[in-house]
Amino acid sequence: MEPFLPGLNLRPRLLAAGVTDKELRRLRREGALATVRPGAYLYRSDDRSTDAAARHLLAVHAAAAQLSAGAVVSHVSAAVVHGLPLWFLPPTQPRSTGCTPRAIGGPALGSAL
Template sequence: MDFDQPGMFTRADALASGYTDDDLRRSRADRTLLSIRRGYFVRSAVYRTLDSSSQHLLLAKAVLSDSADDAVLSHVSAAVLHGMPV
């Protein structure tokens, strides 16, 4: 199954697009998809093009979207979010 999402997407996004949990499982097994954290995915080909700061930013955004509304990023994650050199 071809996941054509250009960035990070959630399990809910994939299901809404017609993919199944089996599709996600198979795509992770054959390394077409990479799991950023539980329920958050990115195409492996896209992830490989990112530098380490951009990879960190994906994880930070996934964590933040699963957090309380008043949660904030700090330290390295905040620096990466604001485009500061790390």
């Protein structure tokens, strides 16, 4: 089985497929892999590796697995997911919003992923 698939490659799946952290570092250093966010990689030859909105969408997908129940993608991240125009706002790091108020120990609303 080829450990690297087209599109987003997440570190836990790669490790389970036998890829080592040393190999990941080497591939990033050689320029074969682009880091979308920590633990999420994309082949450098993939057109999405140079498009800011496409990279942001990939980062949202990579972060989504870490969201708690009740959290949703929000802000510019939601606009990118829904294919809305961004005007002149470049996407930065993925954003989410939790529905649990901070006052009772939940996450801050509008937190970065």
